Amino acid sequence: MKLYCLSSNIKVLKCYDSNLMIHFSFLKSVLLFNCCESCQYLIINNNHKINNISIIILTDMHISNLSGLVGLLSSLNLLGRIKSLHIYGPKDLANYLELNKKYSHTNFCYVIYIHILTPGLVISNHNYKIYSLGYNYEHNFLIIEKEKTGAFLASKALSNGLVPNSLYSRLKKGLIFLLPDGCLLSGNSFTCYNLHGSQVSFVSDRYYRRKNLETLSGSEAIFF
Known part of the structure; x- marks a missing residue:
């Protein structure tokens, strides 16, 4: 078979x-x-x-x-x-x-x-x-x-002011970043469901x- x-x-x-x-x-x-x-x-x-x-x-x-x-x-x-x-x-x-x-x-x-x-x-x-x-x-x-891993939503990242760079690959992995103003940037918000x-x-x-x-x-x- x-x-x-x-x-x-x-x-x-x-x-x-x-x-x-x-x-x-x-x-x-x-x-x-x-x-x-x-x-x-x-x-x-x-x-x-x-x-x-x-x-x-x-x-x-x-x-x-x-x-x-x-x-x-x-x-x-x-x-x-x-x-x-x-x-x-x-x-x-x-x-x-x-x-x-x-x-x-x-x-x-x-x-x-x-x-x-x-x-x-x-x-x-x-x-x-x-x-x-x-x-x-x-x-x-x-x-x-x-x-x-779900597909990365590049259009959503651009609409939030994130220009294409090495940060995209890290966000796709689901990493979370703390911005200088105290806001959290979660990779799960920019990717589809796994x-x-x-x-x-x-x-x-x-x-x-x-x-x-x-x-x-x-x-x-x-x-x-």
């Missing part, structure tokens, strides 16, 4: 069974949820480079979700990858990778950071946030784009839970 979110910065989402690939339009990197046995073929077949994968998130330790992980990591090593890779998963993930490296006599030339999934905020940067809703050994995820970013949910839990429905109800797209 392929989904284009034209009203947001989420360029394309592709879902295959329990695997989800997200490519943000403002980033070159690819975010991968789970890693099935044929994930490399699926990624390359959809005109993406596996070397662009920056984050891998495993919802659980089921074999269908991580059977292609070691092969993907080995392929990245053969490609001469240098940049680090972040992998998020359950607490047993580190032992799983160490045992695979030990018995296959494999080492990677790039740094792999292992993060243990816990309920709450998992990833936060300037472009998006990812939350984990964990139940026992399964995790559901909520991907939320950053809030979009727009909420897109919200996408990835649900691995197949059971009905009220908390899931309440949390994920505002999503534009929900993947099961």
Whole structure:
């Protein structure tokens, strides 16, 4: 399944069974949820480079979700990858990778950071946030784009005697200035309302839970 979110910065989402690939339009990197046995073929077949994968998130330790992980990591090593890779998963993930490296006599030339999934905020940067809703050994995820700043009302600023200068960019950020006469100049008065970013949910839990429905109800797209 392929989904284009034209009203947001989420360029394309592709879902295959329990695997989800997200490519943000403002980033070159690819975010991968789970890693099935044929994930490399699926990624390359959809005109993406596996070397662009920056984050891998495993919802659980089921074999269908991580059977292609070691092969993907080995392929990245053969490609001469240098940049680090972040992998998020359950607490047993580190032992799983160490045992695979030990018995296959494999080492990677790039740094792999292992993060243990816990309920709450998992990833936060300037472009998006990812939350984990964990139940026992399964995790559901909520991907939320950053809030979009409203358009700056230049005509309103000019009518108030503000000539175009560097002050415009600061007012657009919502900053407040105190003028010499004691008046306050608020940036929110010269901008439109901020727009909420897109919200996408990835649900691995197949059971009905009220908390899931309440949390994920505002999503534009929900993947099961």
